[in-house]
Amino acid sequence: MIVYFNGKYLNEKDCRISPFDRGFLFSDGVYEVIKYTGKKLICFDEHMQRLKTGLNFLGINPELINSFRDICTKLLKSNNLSGKQSVIYIQITRGTANPRTHFYKNNISPTIYANAVPLSPNDVEPQKGMSVILEKDFRWSRCNIKTISLLPAVLARQKAFGQNISEAIWVRNGLIEEGTHTNFFGIKRGIVYTAPLTNYILPGITRRAVIEICKNYDIPVKEKYIRESELKHFDEFFLTSTTLDVTPVIRINSLNIKRKKAGPVTEKIQKEYFDILNSQ
Ligand SMILES: Cc1ncc(COP(=O)(O)O)c(C=O)c1O
Structure with a gap:
């Protein structure tokens, strides 16, 4: 695989990241x-x-994103992915500084890494209907920042994986927030509910697109927390993310909530979302 690393396109084997990064x-x-x-x-x-x-938020120069469209295009091309469904990962760290100490000088240059991989059938398989578990949120309080510090997500998904389930949904003070790598939606009597944008959820790009679809099709949306105790009264659930698109939730394991298949509102939103993806 050819990866991008600090201005160069390299074979992944030749990509060397400092232990002081x-x-x-x-x-x-x-x-x-x-x-x-x-x-x-x-x-x-x-x-x-x-x-x-x-x-x-981190105090890293945001201007460096100006080259990213070009980097994405070159990565797709050099990995023979032009024309194929793929996912691009971009990571920026503050850079390398020795000795290891929490504070930093402002003149260190950020480390920029990116790769492109084909979307695998395993990535889209759950779109038929996924099971989730609920997990008490033990993340920090700036979940709106897409930090690489993903240990809580790693532990929660590993716990779910142990039960043959691929997503865990964070709950804080009895309120449903979002998944470890998805936003969560519930539908009750035709109204779509999802957690409001606060520092406790990531402002998902797919979440925003779905809210837009609902508005265009007169499907009422409320950006309002769903209480864990109310989940059993909801008719449908789905998750959104860049890689999972719109994915129905058919089972909430910990609460023994089961829905036979994606409900009609979820199906409508899922179809409209795929139409937008395919038309672009
Ligand atoms: C915690 C969290 N919430 C929601 C999402 C979904 O965001 P997006 O639709 O932008 O992929 C992600 C994606 O990685 C995430 O990590």
Whole structure:
């Protein structure tokens, strides 16, 4: 695989990251995941805007994103992925500084890494209907920043994986927030509910696209928390993310909630979302 690393396109085997990289030592960095349909990078500008917000939060120069469209295009080409559904991963860390210490000088140059991989059938398989578990949220309180510090997500998904389930949904004070790598939606009597944008959820790019679809098709949306105790009264559930698109949830394991298949509102939103992806 050819990867991008600090201005160069290298064979992954030749990509050497310093043990003093602050991403490795402190998770001092941010990332983005962008979908390529084979024709187009989906919502590229929105992803860059979110990355810019993250870089500003960390105090890293946001101007460096200006070269990223070019990097994505070159990565797709050099990995023979032009025309094929793929996913691009971009990570920026504050850079390398020796000795290891929490504070940093402002003149270190950020480490920029990116790769492109084909979307595998395993990535889209869950779109038929997924099971989830609920997990008490033990993340920090700036979940709106897409930091590379993903240990809570790793532990929660591993716990789910142990039960043959691929997503865990964070719950804080009895309120449903989002998944470890997805936003969560519930539908009750035709109204679509999803958690409001606060510092406790990531402002998902797919979440925003879905809210837009609902508005265009007069499907009422409320950006309002669903209580864990109310879940059993909901008719349908789905998740959104760049790689999972719109994915129905058919089972909430811990609560023994089961739905036979994707409900009609989820199906409508899923269809409209795929139409947008395919038309671009
Ligand atoms: C915690 C979290 N919430 C939601 C999402 C979905 O965001 P997007 O639709 O931009 O992929 C992600 C994606 O990685 C995530 O990590």
